[in-house]
Amino acid sequence: MISRRKLLGGLAAGAAVGSGALLFSGQAASGTTPGASRKAAAGLPLTVVNKTGAYDNSSIAVYIVGNEGGRQVRVTPDGTLAPVSLSDNGPDGFTDYAIPLAGGGDTRLTLPKMSGRIYVALGGRLKFKAVADGNGNPALQYPAGWVESDPSYDVLHDCAEFTYNDDGMFCNTTMVDMFSVPLSIRLTGAKDQTAGELRAGGRAAVFRDLARHDAFAPLVLGEKRVLAPGHGLDSGLFDRDYLAGAIGEAWNHYTGTDLRVTTNAGTFTGRVSGGRFAFTGPAAVSFDRPTTRDVLFCDGALAAPNDGTTGPVAAILGAALNRSVLRSHPSQPVTDPAAFYQREVTNHYARALHEVSADGKAYGFAFDDVAGFAPYIEDGAPSGFTLTLDAF
Known part of the structure; x- marks a missing residue:
């Protein structure tokens, strides 16, 4: 029943502004023991599809970052798993981990075994910064779209979460921190599954819906994103006694x-x-x-x-x-x-997201997986994973 409970190891420790969003643990999510399912391949084919209708491929970048074996890592454009290093920071003080999309059509990549996030940035580039964590190990400061001083604040971006390991692929589309880019995922293998798809016009409907509620209207940041109310509370945009x-x-x-x-x-x-x-x-x-x-x-x-x-x-x-x-x-x-x-008086942010979801599932808060209402899918024998940037 409870599948989304393990923190993305090292993310919060490495981030100056931690997101607080949870990530799947493959074993916990599947309820299996190691070796109970067919071993996953060394690299999982990943396809990124641009259906935004508002941004062409040249305006979009992908970033795959996370953890593997206790170290923070990122994926290179050729599918190599590379450790984060302080020397990755360029003259501007930030890394350049962007993976460009193909010149046209779908973009085909390889996802190594790791736990992490796939970020998408539209119309700009995200500024990840390599830093030393509390133990002196290389780590990353992740984008925090709810913090006005964050260097990636003005960039339209969002992410999906995953764990890919020997037990299979475990993934979700998350709105726990914010909602900005409509993302959906497809996982093929033992089954063919999808999650995260919104009804037509769903993004705009969420923005309009929340703008009509006085308590939630300050969370709508123009056309860029809607903040989850918890982050709005911490930013002084939401009533800390609302509930x-x-x-x-x-x-x-x-x-x-x-x-x-x-x-x-x-x-x-x-x-x-x-x-x-x-x-x-x-x-x-x-x-x-x-x-x-x-x-x-x-x-x-x-x-x-x-x-x-x-x-x-x-x-x-x-x-x-x-x-x-x-x-x-x-x-x-x-x-x-x-x-x-x-x-x-309810969590209208979560309500609005569920109402525009094609299957009624959304991750509006971290316990939205209770009773199975989250856009989470898993497969013990995955053969392919697709991330789609859906129409705005």
């Missing part, structure tokens, strides 16, 4: 009635006592009342360790609060999307 009433209402309600939370480990039963939500069941787990920021970032009081007990319960509580169904549904997780986002 306080809904959180308090749920906490008060469950002082007098039970909440049942069913996970892969079993069913937990909890009540609030002394301000703390305490559960019994497969293990004893408990949570302080979260803040609005905790709910939006799925962190703090709702941090989800990869322990099989506290983590899954935290994820389900976080999803229920984002979807505005915790108070109204004493059995969690709720699996009917018709029940989600029905209150005026």
Whole structure:
């Protein structure tokens, strides 16, 4: 049930402005043990397709960066996995890791085994900076489109996330930090799967939708991007107490009635006592009342360790609060999307993204995979991966 929990190792440590976005761990995502599926090939064919209709191939660059074997790496245009080095910084102080698209048509690349992100930049180039992390090892400062002082702030960009290893390919399109470029993915192999596709006009619909909500309108940054409300909160663009009433209402309600939370480990039963939500069941787990920021970032009081007990319960509580169904549904997780986002005070950012998704799935917050509502696909025997920049 809970598949998206492992931080992209080293990214936050290496980044001066960490994104906080989570990345799949192949083994955790698939629920398999090493060797349980057919071993993946050494390099996975990657096709990048430009369907934007607004930018030609010469205006678009791809960056493939991440981690492999405990080191931070990037992919060269010929598909070579190269370690990040401080000497990669040029005279301007930034690296040039851009992979240009083909002069016309689709661009064919090779994806080595690694965990990382595929960034796309339209109409400009991203400024990754090689730095020394806390242990003196080479690392990267990643773009942070929610930070006005970030050197890549004015560049239209977005990313998809993946882990490709011996157990297969595990990938998603993410809007956990922001939404800018409509991206979809296709994974072929044992199956033929797609994720992330939006309905026609979906990008513009999200921008219009959120601009109509007073609390969310400041998150719409012109035509460039929409910030996730957690980053908006940190930037002073979103009310840090926006969900306080809904959180308090749920906490008060469950002082007098039970909440049942069913996970892969079993069913937990909890009540609030002394301000703390305490559960019994497969293990004893408990949570302080979260803040609005905790709910939006799925962190703090709702941090989800990869322990099989506290983590899954935290994820389900976080999803229920984002979807505005915790108070109204004493059995969690709720699996009917018709029940989600029905209150005026809700995560309208996530709601808007789900409404324009062709299959109803989106990563509007980090626990959006609860009950299977995230654009995540995996294959233990992948033969090809396609990233499409869809029409604006």
